[in-house]
Amino acid sequence: MAQSEAIDDEDAAQAYLSQANRTAESINKHLFNHETGHYMITTVRSIGFQQETHAWLLNTGIAPEPIKAPLLQKLNALFTGTHNNSPTQFSSETLDVPRTISPITSTFHILACLQAGDVASAEHILRSVWAPMCDKSSPHFTGTTWEFMNPDGTPFEDQFCSYAQLFSVGPTAIMSRFVLGVEPITPGYKTFLIAPRFYMDGVSWAEGRVPTPVGEPITVRWEMCDDGWKLWCKTPSGLKGVVRVPSAVWARRKSLKVKGVLSEGDPEGGEIRIGGVGGETDIEIRF
Numbered sequence: 001m002a003q004s005e006a007i008d009d010e011d012a013a014q015a016y017l018s019q020a021n022r023t024a025e026s027i028n029k030h031l032f033n034h035e036t037g038h039y040m041i042t043t044v045r046s047i048g049f050q051q052e053t054h055a056w057l058l059n060t061g062i063a064p065e066p067i068k069a070p071l072l073q074k075l076n077a078l079f080t081g082t083h084n085n086s087p088t089q090f091s092s093e094t095l096d097v098p099r100t101i102s103p104i105t106s107t108f109h110i111l112a113c114l115q116a117g118d119v120a121s122a123e124h125i126l127r128s129v130w131a132p133m134c135d136k137s138s139p140h141f142t143g144t145t146w147e148f149m150n151p152d153g154t155p156f157e158d159q160f161c162s163y164a165q166l167f168s169v170g171p172t173a174i175m176s177r178f179v180l181g182v183e184p185i186t187p188g189y190k191t192f193l194i195a196p197r198f199y200m201d202g203v204s205w206a207e208g209r210v211p212t213p214v215g216e217p218i219t220v221r222w223e224m225c226d227d228g229w230k231l232w233c234k235t236p237s238g239l240k241g242v243v244r245v246p247s248a249v250w251a252r253r254k255s256l257k258v259k260g261v262l263s264e265g266d267p268e269g270g271e272i273r274i275g276g277v278g279g280e281t282d283i284e285i286r287f
């Protein structure tokens with residue numbers, strides 16, 4: 001933030017980055033347990049495994065590259081022994097904590113899976129955690145998202161549990177970023193990416209608008225058909241982007257058609273450059 005054009009304070013930026021680096025080094029030095037291969041909950045609480053800690057460390061990149069895959073496996077092991085194998089906040093050996101499911105931290109678990117390319121686990125968490133809250137036939141249905149759940153899929157009834165927890169709506173952002181596929185590359189969407197890459201069983205199309213600071217949205221619609229894949233997008237003037245065709249689609253292509261505004265660029269690897277002057281772009285791939 002301190003390096004942004006709005007603030008432009010290089011000294012503050014370097015100070016914060018230096019502090020962040022020292023924090024990351026301390027986390028790896030004092031909390032990672034080399035014998036068990038995961039991070040302790042605190043420096044004095046070495047028994048047990050916490051979902052929130054490991055999802056956060058995987059998403060921030062603090063965990064070193066060689067241990068990311070084993071950490072994700074341990075994180076996904078929290079699926080077992082609950083309703084629909086939903087992930088619990090703590091492993092079964094963690095002492096003195098209730099066996100609960102947190103939609104809030106499960107959102108970060110989904111993001112960790114997606115960043116690692118484990119789409120199947122990401123979809124499993126999304127469906128298993130949020131399905132009980134969306135079940136209108138359930139006597140516990142509130143039309144809102146809950147703060148905590150029991151392992152059997154019912155609300156965690158306690159004095160500090162909210163039945164309308166706004167921080168439990170994380171899949172809303174996940175759908176926009178990974179299913180619709182729109183995300184910024186640089187601040188203000190000056191450069192952006194359109195890359196649908198979260199395949200969910202039964203989802204064959206997506207459509208949406210993503211607001212931008214220039215006043216006009218980035219509008220995207222894509223559709224998967226038996227014989228191909230189509231994407232249409234409309235972008236504001238002044239913003240430049242890349243459409244990254246899903247790898248599974250690109251591998252099956254027999255033909256590619258691009259209509260509308262297309263800047264110079266080779267679509268090698270399924271990346272098609274768009275934008276700059278604004279307008280509409282149609283992309284059609286046939287199998």
